[in-house]
Amino acid sequence: MPPARSATRPPRIGALRLGTLADGDTGLLRPGADLEGLRYDALDVAGLSLAGARLDGVHLTGLAADETDLSGARLMEVRLERVVLPVVRAERGQWRDVEVVGRLGSVEAWEARWRSVHLVGCKIDYLNLRGAELLDVELTDCVVGELDASQATLQRVRLRETRVERLDVRGARLTDLDLRHAGLGDIDGLLDLRGATLRPEQLLDLAPLLAAELGLRIEP
Incomplete structure (x- = not known):
């Protein structure tokens, strides 16, 4: 039997590499969207639906939405900063290299x-x-x-x-x-x-x- 490990292994979380981001068009924020290299600031909406979307290298800061649908979405190199999201649907989503800072209510x-x-x-x-x-x-x-x-x-x-x-x-x-x-x-x-x-x-x-x-x- 191999010897037991003596220390608990910490999570391996690297720094996000967002690079230079362009200002995003809010019209692109829709289900199934393909968003890459974009930044959104101070967005306040009743509902935000990105179900099945792909986000790669995206920074959303100051986001407030009564309901947010990220079900089945793929997030890579994404930062959600100073967000206020009372209801979040993110079931069966794939998140990799993601950072979230803010106030969340119910997260499915x-x-x-x-x-x-x-x-x-x-x-x-x-x-x-x-x-x-x-x-x-x-x-x-x-x-x-x-x-x-x-x-x-x-x-x-x-x-x-x-x-x-x-x-x-x-x-x-x-x-x-x-x-x-x-x-x-x-x-x-x-x-x-x-x-x-x-x-x-x-x-x-x-x-x-x-x-x-x-x-x-x-x-x-």
């Missing part, structure tokens, strides 16, 4: 594929990653009301200075999920945390929940 990203994705300073009410595949993903300085990662595959994922009020990992497959610098509230699927890394004091906090999950009686 089930069965999505994320690679090299960084959420920074985000406030998210509900993040649905059920059945998703995450590789090299980090949440930094975020507050998440509920994170549903049930049936998902997470590899080299780190929550740093991030608070999650409710975490669901039932049926998840975890490899190098780093929770050492995360604040955790309720957890569904404690017995499926295999592959996660915790600090010793976090394990002590979880001991009563683990005992209840295992049906253990703790008596003096």
